Structures are given as C-alpha cells and as structure tokens.
C-alpha cells in the first residue's frame with residue numbers, strides 16, 4: 001500500500017466543556033476522493049482546521065505527508081489547497097488580482113498565476129467577470145473563485161470544506177468531473193458536503209463523523225446495508241434521525257396552533 005498522505009491518530013478536541021472530537025482516527029492514501037460527512041456541528045471543519053494547523057488538538061496527532069504538524073516547516077503548504085467554509089474573498093480586488101495574489105503566496109510568479117487564472121476562469125465561465133471587483137459577484141461566482149484559488153498552484157492534496165455551496169447544477173457537475181480528473185492524475189481530495197447524492201456518487205471513500213467519532217468509513221457500496229438505498233438513508237440511520245415527519249408536524253403546530261404571544265396580542 002502506498003504511503004499515506006494523511007493520518008489522524010486518536011484526535012481529540014473540545015471547546016470549553018463541549019467535546020467535539022472524542023476519538024477520530026483514519027488514514028488516507030494518495031489518489032483518493034474522500035467525502036467527510038456528518039451532521040451540523042459534528043466537527044468536520046474543526047478536523048480540517050486541526051489538520052492544517054489552524055487549531056490545536058487537545059489529544060492525538062496528525063501527520064500530513066508523513067510529518068507531524070508540530071515539526072512541519074512551511075514548505076508543505078505549497079502541496080495543499082484549501083477551500084474554507086464560507087470564506088470571504090477580497091471584495092475590493094478583481095478575480096484576476098486575487099488569484100495572482102494567491103498564486104504569489106504559493107510561490108508562483110505573478111505572470112504565471114495571471115495566465116493560469118485567465119485560462120481557468122475562462123473554462124468555468126468567468127471570463128467576462130475576471131477584471132471586475134469580486135464585490136459584484138454572485139455567491140456561486142465567488143465560490144468558483146475560491147475553488148480556483150485553492151487549485152492555482154497545482155497542489156497534491158485538496159481540503160475542501162463545503163466546496164459546492166452556492167454552485168448551480170452545471171457548476172456542480174463540472175467540479176465533480178474536475179475532481180475525478182485530478183484524482184485520476186494522482187491527487188488526493190478530502191472534502192465535506194451536505195449534498196448526499198453528490199457525496200454518494202463522487203467519493204471513493206466516505207467517512208461519517210457523528211458523536212465525536214467515525215461511525216462509518218468505506219466506499220458507499222460497502223457501507224450500504226440492504227435497507228439503505230441511498231447515502232441519505234444511511235446517514236439518517238447512522239445519525240439516529242428518523243422522525244423528520246413528526247418533528248416537522250410539531251414545528252408547524254407550534255407556528256399555527258400554539259396561541260403565541262403575538263397572536264394573543266392581536267386577538
């Protein structure tokens with residue numbers, strides 16, 4: 001088996017008294033697309049921030065490219081691309097300026113980064129917007145710029161936190177294909193998403209985080225039980241969330257039949 005790109009050893013993290021990660025343990029081989037999923041607040045972004053050295057764990061350890069976080073020098077950064085969740089891009093810059101800046105931070109020349117930015121933006125349909133300030137972009141256009149920014153230096157490993165947010169159906173298909181192509185050329189992709197049908201068809205391996213630990217890990221074909229026709233069903237089963245209908249009913253009951261203060265005041 002090839003050397004692992006990423007290894008998490010019994011990772012633990014709490015914020016105050018709240019334990020977010022109690023024991024997270026997995027290892028990822030190169031050339032794999034890994035979908036990292038879990039309910040809201042499960043700790044997916046926290047895991048990625050710890051991997052990238054942006055947060056300190058309370059226990060356990062992370063090895064990226066075989067090196068523990070503590071002993072890394074900055075050189076590993078050239079080999080990773082990160083799309084943070086809901087990141088704000090520099091509104092005052094144009095996409096060309098922003099991508100040139102990011103490319104330079106990764107050690108590219110401004111000319112090379114500019115040329116690559118122009119070509120990549122053209123492919124994803126952003127040519128007309130390239131020299132417009134990002135403040136004028138739609139949500140999906142900003143997300144595409146963030147995706148390109150994470151790739152511009154041709155990294156080996158991608159950490160994408162909800163990269164599909166705001167993308168239209170065509171853009172999602174394009175990004176899926178780009179990820180497959182990157183994987184086929186040996187890159188490793190670790191991404192989180194709440195879009196279960198995409199995760200189901202795109203991921204070579206799915207890691208489901210719940211209650212601070214990994215509760216499922218493998219290709220969908222191996223994880224699916226007979227009753228779970230889809231990843232959505234598997235997710236619902238494993239996260240113990242079966243009463244959507246009852247909860248929705250209760251919710252609307254409170255709105256419509258609860259005799260709220262506001263209703264009482266207008267009566």
Ligand SMILES: Nc1ncnc2c1ncn2[C@@H]1O[C@H](COP(=O)(O)OP(=O)(O)OP(=O)(O)O)[C@@H](O)[C@H]1O
Pocket residue numbers: 015020038039040041042043044045046047085
């Ligand atoms: N800096 C922080 N200080 C205190 N609590 C935090 C901090 N960062 C995250 N948390 C808490 O840790 C938990 C995990 O958050 P995290 O963002 O990692 O979840 P997630 O799985 O990425 O969720 P989502 O799917 O909603 O994006 C949440 O309860 C969150 O409130």
